[in-house]
Amino acid sequence: MRICMIGTGYVGLVTGCGLAEFGMKVTCVDKVAEKIEMLQRGELPIYEPGLKDLLEKNVKEGRLTFSTHISEAIRNSLVVFLAVGTPSDGEGGADLSYLFSAVDQIAENLDGYKVIAIKSTVPVGTARRVIERISEKVKGVAFDVVSNPEFLREGSAVEDFLHPDRVVIGTESDQAAAIMKDIYSPLYLIETPFVLTDNETAEMIKYASNTFLAAKISYINEVANICELVGADVHVVARAMGLDGRISRKFLHPGPGFGGSCFPKDTRALYHLAREKGYDPALIGSVIQVNENQKMRMVEKVRRRVGGDLKGKVIGVLGVSFKPNTDDVRESPAIFVIQKLLDAGASVQAFDPAALGEARKIFGETIRYAANAYDVAEGADALVLMTEWNQFRSLDLQELKKRMRAPVFVDTRNVYDAQKMARAGFEYEGVGR
Numbered sequence: 329m330r331i332c333m334i335g336t337g338y339v340g341l342v343t344g345c346g347l348a349e350f351g352m353k354v355t356c357v358d359k360v361a362e363k364i365e366m367l368q369r370g371e372l373p374i375y376e377p378g379l380k381d382l383l384e385k386n387v388k389e390g391r392l393t394f395s396t397h398i399s400e401a402i403r404n405s406l407v408v409f410l411a412v413g414t415p416s417d418g419e420g421g422a423d424l425s426y427l428f429s430a431v432d433q434i435a436e437n438l439d440g441y442k443v444i445a446i447k448s449t450v451p452v453g454t455a456r457r458v459i460e461r462i463s464e465k466v467k468g469v470a471f472d473v474v475s476n477p478e479f480l481r482e483g484s485a486v487e488d489f490l491h492p493d494r495v496v497i498g499t500e501s502d503q504a505a506a507i508m509k510d511i512y513s514p515l516y517l518i519e520t521p522f523v524l525t526d527n528e529t530a531e532m533i534k535y536a537s538n539t540f541l542a543a544k545i546s547y548i549n550e551v552a553n554i555c556e557l558v559g560a561d562v563h564v565v566a567r568a569m570g571l572d573g574r575i576s577r578k579f580l581h582p583g584p585g586f587g588g589s590c591f592p593k594d595t596r597a598l599y600h601l602a603r604e605k606g607y608d609p610a611l612i613g614s615v616i617q618v619n620e621n622q623k624m625r626m627v628e629k630v631r632r633r634v635g636g637d638l639k640g641k642v643i644g645v646l647g648v649s650f651k652p653n654t655d656d657v658r659e660s661p662a663i664f665v666i667q668k669l670l671d672a673g674a675s676v677q678a679f680d681p682a683a684l685g686e687a688r689k690i691f692g693e694t695i696r697y698a699a700n701a702y703d704v705a706e707g708a709d710a711l712v713l714m715t716e717w718n719q720f721r722s723l724d725l726q727e728l729k730k731r732m733r734a735p736v737f738v739d740t741r742n743v744y745d746a747q748k749m750a751r752a753g754f755e756y757e758g759v760g761r
């Protein structure tokens with residue numbers, strides 16, 4: 329079966345390579361020619377463990393190609409996947425301009441029956457709007473629109489795509505459902521649960537899932553903040569909570585607040601959508617507010633530890649990506665913290681194993697890009713660990729201390745042991761203990 333994947337970002341590229349691995353003939357297209365040229369040379373425009381091997385294997389075996397000829401790729405395919413970005417529109421909703429521009433391209437090239445599968449995360453009701461939009465432009469050609477949300481996590485995207493917890497297929501068309509089941513048939517063999525439903529329910533599943541996970545994070549962050557006030561250790565609390573099967577230990581890690589390309593925007597979009605429909609989603613509103621406060625709490629921790637005034641202070645930041653094993657910095661708490669430190673008059677020097685290039689696009693020459701973790705410590709009044717990359721887990725503490733102006737360590741991920749840090753001579757602060 330021939331497939332066209334529109335958008336070769338974190339989701340489109342992984343999905344394209346993954347579907348080729350499932351035996352489909354996939355053409356990945358993108359409107360950014362440089363990305364396609366890189367991919368044609370076998371280079372990855374993003375950092376994602378395991379992706380290069382999957383790409384090389386499927387290109388070599390002739391199932392995967394990259395092209396900027398979007399029209400041709402659409403015309404040659406039975407199924408066209410949409411994996412374009414749906415960022416925040418600045419007012420809390422989702423910006424669907426990329427999606428609709430790709431939909432228009434599909435409409436222009438609809439030369440026979442096709443399935444249009446929406447992988448992008450889109451507000452409930454979008455599939456319906458896509459159907460209406462195409463129906464207005466094209467007469468007499470059959471097509472179906474399937475909502476097929478993606479649940480992969482950056483950093484383990486390949487593994488997640490090849491071994492998902494579930495596949496959600498939303499459509500009212502039996503023909504389209506059968507085609508989608510065929511595409512994902514290798515997953516039947518590993519007994520992956522399939523959820524077959526309508527478009528609206530499928531769209532809602534994605535938002536409800538992301539918002540629930542975000543809620544768990546805000547919940548444990550709130551518990552952590554209370555722990556700080558009452559002298560309890562949030563790690564022990566979270567571990568004991570997680571031993572209860574009804575709660576589960578996943579997503580109970582206190583930290584600097586959730587970030588990334590999904591949780592913040594999707595939580596806001598669901599909040600926005602509910603309010604548009606006349607319902608005030610108080611709990612979701614709190615999830616968002618707690619997260620905003622949590623990011624600011626990290627800045628306040630640093631401010632307090634350097635004596636109350638950040639002006640003229642040198643702050644070293646370990647980690648810029650929103651989580652380890654990705655170069656994605658979209659809505660990363662580290663980006664927020666760095667900006668606030670700069671606003672308060674501090675000098676920032678940062679290191680990240682993969683994301684300095686992305687950080688440079690945001691901060692230009694306003695911060696110093698360090699060569700490694702020890703270089704971050706050079707002359708610093710405080711170190712802030714923002715992303716728990718493995719490289720930062722067992723740093724030589726004496727070497728760090730030797731290079732710093734003052735041995736202050738704010739650990740927003742609770743990677744280090746407070747007693748060990750105190751013994752090493754650090755003024756140390758974590759989250760919730």
Ligand SMILES: NC(=O)c1ccc[n+]([C@@H]2O[C@H](COP(=O)([O-])OP(=O)(O)OC[C@H]3O[C@@H](n4cnc5c(N)ncnc54)[C@H](O)[C@@H]3O)[C@@H](O)[C@H]2O)c1
Pocket residue numbers: 334335336337338339340357358359360363398411412413414426427429430447448449450478479480481482589590
């Ligand atoms: N990143 C994740 O972890 C993740 C996980 C699950 C779902 N999602 C959702 O998947 C969607 C894509 O996310 P992403 O992180 O891959 O985004 P991304 O920004 O990394 O990639 C989007 C790509 O689409 C391309 N594009 C935009 N308009 C186009 C057009 N008209 N024609 C061709 N290409 C076009 C862009 O150039 C870009 O390369 C979003 O809706 C997101 O919410 C993301």
